[in-house]
Amino acid sequence: MPDECRLTVPGRLDQLIIISEFIAQAARQAGLDERTVFHVQMAVDEACTNVIQHAYQGIEDGEITLACRRTDDTFVITIQDHGRPFDPTTVPPPDLGADLDVRRLGGLGLYFMHRLMDEVHFEFNAETGNTVTMIKRIAPQSQDDR
């Protein structure tokens, strides 16, 4: 894959399919196997949905910029927006215990991101906005596919 693939789209739900196709293509070019491509697609979909529904809630003209790059043993995705600051520590983990309480399922998307990726980091900067960095470690068989 090129050193870095980038995509900027309007922060709207109808763009999720475009984001998903972009990520799938970049992940395949980076040599990830189809199972891992699906995991990455899902984590990115959840991250971008959070941006659209929370950071850009009520904001019509926000943009989301995605960048992907491959290192020797990782696939790194950054997602940037200029919406409201997002502090993941304010989102309680979903309650998925035996006594499931659907009132406590708010953080399901965030939970999925952490389960599907090896690392997830959130950062807010007044100039650059919110940046989510997600890292997937690449298994040896995926590297052979390059």
Next chain:
Amino acid sequence: MNGHASSYQPGVWVIEAGGRIDAMHAPVLEAALQRALAQGKYRLLVHLGQARYLSSHSLKALLVARQKARSHGGDLVLCCTPPRVQEILEITGLTQILSLYESEEEAASALASV
């Protein structure tokens, strides 16, 4: 999103959830589930045979509907889950909560005995 009475068991309502059900499309699934519940259909079978992707929003809609169905003495179960979708349910621990069946007939039988 289509809903219809099960051809296998009376009293079981089948909703076919296909394609890519992300946050854009989850409200359609949610509406189909809530419509069925509002009509007193508490034995819900969600057929995922044609589903390519389920986001956390669609899974939340399933969990909310399941809780409501169970509170009325019914249940919500899934059938024909594609391998990729099933794997996501396993990774996220949702197979501990949602009941999955390989075929529509099996799922309908399980619901009929609720």
